[in-house]
Amino acid sequence: MASSPFLSKSPISFSSSVSTSLPWRPSLSSSSSAAFRSKPRRRSLTVQSKIREIFMPALSSTMTEGKIVSWIKSEGDVLSKGESVVVVESDKADMDVETFYDGILAAIVVGEGESAPVGAAIGILAETEAELEEAKAKAKTDSGAAKPEAAAVTPSTPPVTANPAPAIAQPAPAATSAAPAGPRKTVATPFAKKLAKQHKVDIAAVVGTGPFGRITPADVEAAAGIQPKKSVAVESATAAAAPSKPAAAPALPLLPGSTVVPFTTMQAAVSKNMIESLSVPTFRVGYPVNSDAIDALYAKLKSKGVTMTALLAKAVALALAQHPVVNASCKDGKSFYYNSSINIAVAVAIDGGLITPVLQDADKVDLYLLSQKWKELVGKARSKQLQPHEYNSGYTESYVGTFTLSNLGMFGVDRFDAILPPGQGAIMAVGASKPTVVADADGFFSVKSKMLVNVTADHRIVYGADLAAFLKTFAKIVENPESLTL
Numbered sequence: 001m002a003s004s005p006f007l008s009k010s011p012i013s014f015s016s017s018v019s020t021s022l023p024w025r026p027s028l029s030s031s032s033s034a035a036f037r038s039k040p041r042r043r044s045l046t047v048q049s050k051i052r053e054i055f056m057p058a059l060s061s062t063m064t065e066g067k068i069v070s071w072i073k074s075e076g077d078v079l080s081k082g083e084s085v086v087v088v089e090s091d092k093a094d095m096d097v098e099t100f101y102d103g104i105l106a107a108i109v110v111g112e113g114e115s116a117p118v119g120a121a122i123g124i125l126a127e128t129e130a131e132l133e134e135a136k137a138k139a140k141t142d143s144g145a146a147k148p149e150a151a152a153v154t155p156s157t158p159p160v161t162a163n164p165a166p167a168i169a170q171p172a173p174a175a176t177s178a179a180p181a182g183p184r185k186t187v188a189t190p191f192a193k194k195l196a197k198q199h200k201v202d203i204a205a206v207v208g209t210g211p212f213g214r215i216t217p218a219d220v221e222a223a224a225g226i227q228p229k230k231s232v233a234v235e236s237a238t239a240a241a242a243p244s245k246p247a248a249a250p251a252l253p254l255l256p257g258s259t260v261v262p263f264t265t266m267q268a269a270v271s272k273n274m275i276e277s278l279s280v281p282t283f284r285v286g287y288p289v290n291s292d293a294i295d296a297l298y299a300k301l302k303s304k305g306v307t308m309t310a311l312l313a314k315a316v317a318l319a320l321a322q323h324p325v326v327n328a329s330c331k332d333g334k335s336f337y338y339n340s341s342i343n344i345a346v347a348v349a350i351d352g353g354l355i356t357p358v359l360q361d362a363d364k365v366d367l368y369l370l371s372q373k374w375k376e377l378v379g380k381a382r383s384k385q386l387q388p389h390e391y392n393s394g395y396t397e398s399y400v401g402t403f404t405l406s407n408l409g410m411f412g413v414d415r416f417d418a419i420l421p422p423g424q425g426a427i428m429a430v431g432a433s434k435p436t437v438v439a440d441a442d443g444f445f446s447v448k449s450k451m452l453v454n455v456t457a458d459h460r461i462v463y464g465a466d467l468a469a470f471l472k473t474f475a476k477i478v479e480n481p482e483s484l485t486l
Contacts, residue, residue, distance in 0.1 A: 003252060051126055066115065068116075075108055077104070082100075084097065093384045101125060106131070108139075161186060199224040266354075267353070283457060313346060317359075318484070344401065345391075345403070346407075357391050401424065402424065412432050434450060
């Protein structure tokens with residue numbers, strides 16, 4: 001069998017020219033061949049260099065703006081793809097922002113300490129040195145874009161204040177134009193007609209000053225030459241009502257020596273969440289728990305790296321596994337859903353705010369690994385290096401905290417109420433363990449350690465009986481903590 005050129009095993013070459021020895025190439029005359037060669041066989045692709053913007057990234061689903069903590073690179077530095085360029089403070093953490101392209105940092109649009117909305121340009125990246133000047137000009141345009149907008153809005157204010165006088169005077173000509181002689185329908189209020197009949201005033205000759213030329217009682221009294229008595233009452237009522245409007249507007253003056261401190265990005269995020277939580281109908285249930293057994297277990301395992309927070313988170317997770325409705329969420333006010341995972345968010349106080357790292361799948365993770373993970377999260381939280389998937393940011397549904405634990409027992413607080421975070425079904429507030437005198441069934445007194453836990457829950461999905469049953473299960477686990485180490 002003859003070898004076919006179509007079945008050749010030689011490698012295929014993707015060159016820019018086309019081979020002239022192809023067996024299916026038609027023969028061309030000299031004239032047509034010359035004409036064919038005069039046309040370009042293939043268009044050459046020219047890659048143009050680009051000027052790109054470095055945008056403020058959305059580091060969490062709740063982030064609307066970010067603050068520049070520091071620029072790692074300076075203007076004129078050569079950047080490589082994947083290299084950290086700037087540190088941005090989101091609503092919960094400080095994160096390094098990387099560049100997606102190679103190039104030169106031509107200009108910094110947003111300086112250190114300044115804020116910018118998500119998606120805004122914070123820097124300009126030039127691909128080659130030849131475009132540096134063009135990139136710097138673009139940076140000046142971007143940074144100055146906000147100023148012309150503000151200037152454009154300012155002049156529009158004076159004309160608005162100048163127009164009200166003609167606008168108010170316009171109904172008068174309309175009313176006057178309705179007065180000329182000629183058949184027209186007289187529109188008057190019932191009381192105006194009564195007054196006209198009473199004072200023998202031809203109502204057809206009265207010019208109405210009401211809406212659409214309607215004749216009012218005041219118009220009839222004016223035509224009869226009577227000074228209206230009600231106007232005095234109206235004026236006095238207006239004068240009395242006038243001070244009430246500005247009374248609610250003025251803010252309280254600052255005390256001498258006071259200092260106004262604007263919210264940080266984190267404080268603004270906490271404030272927003274707290275205001276949002278006010279729209280959720282909540283209720284609170286408290287429960288005393290005997291803590292002698294879990295205190296003893298903690299003293300035994302502390303040397304192995306186990307923390308009390310991990311013990312409590314594990315106990316909460318095991319109780320939630322038996323009462324899934326307390327682990328449920330309602331976000332739209334029309335339905336709720338059972339979460340497929342039990343992710344315990346634990347409140348941590350840090351400098352200038354609060355953050356809730358998430359222990360994911362706390363019911364399934366081993367206690368020792370849970371303690372190790374918790375120590376890692378706390379270290380990251382206090383250095384503001386948590387990633388969005390490591391705290392309650394709404395990064396994705398699988399990472400969101402489904403239940404929050406807040407513990408102030410280490411500060412000696414015996415009881416407190418916690419505010420329910422938006423999107424969760426419940427939050428537990430844990431107080432300190434304190435010696436308490438208790439009486440048994442036979443009337444004998446003894447001293448036992450008790451800690452008070454208060455749970456705040458969303459009453460749209462969790463009811464009192466649900467919460468009572470959950471707390472009873474939680475108390476049994478804490479008072480018999482052997483299951484926590486399994």
